Amino acid sequence: MGILDFLKKKPNPESRHLEIAKSADFEAAEMARDTLTREQANELLELYPELSDWAQKDTVVHMLQDRFEPHMQTAFEDALKSPTTETVAVALCLMYPDQVAFEDLLDGGFVSEGLVEDARRRVQG
Secondary structure, eight states, X not given: OOHHHHHHTOOOTTTHHHHHXXXXXXXXXXXXXXXXXXXXXXXXHHHGGGOOOHHHHHHHHXXXXXXXXXXXXXXXXXXXXXXXXXXXXXXXXXXXXXXXXXXXXXXXXXXXXXXXXXXXXXXXX
């Protein structure tokens, strides 16, 4: 489902963030990041363990990245196992801010799988 289809559905604003996560719509997730409330972030965090699809989990991590708090650590630890390099990069930067800077994971302006893997090995020992 594209962003236009999603917007046409006119979802209930109270549950929009949950629908975005379940649909794994990264475009909609990007748009929702700035308006996500603390309560909605916590609802996403509660939903996370119920998700088995990495695209859905990646979407949740993407939406939560601007609201990272210590109680979210379990979800972000799991995100380190994501097959999506960008999700692993976000998790590394948030969980290990003194050891990993996002800019250090970029090569030519794009997240580098090799640099992310090197950083993951470095922080996880």
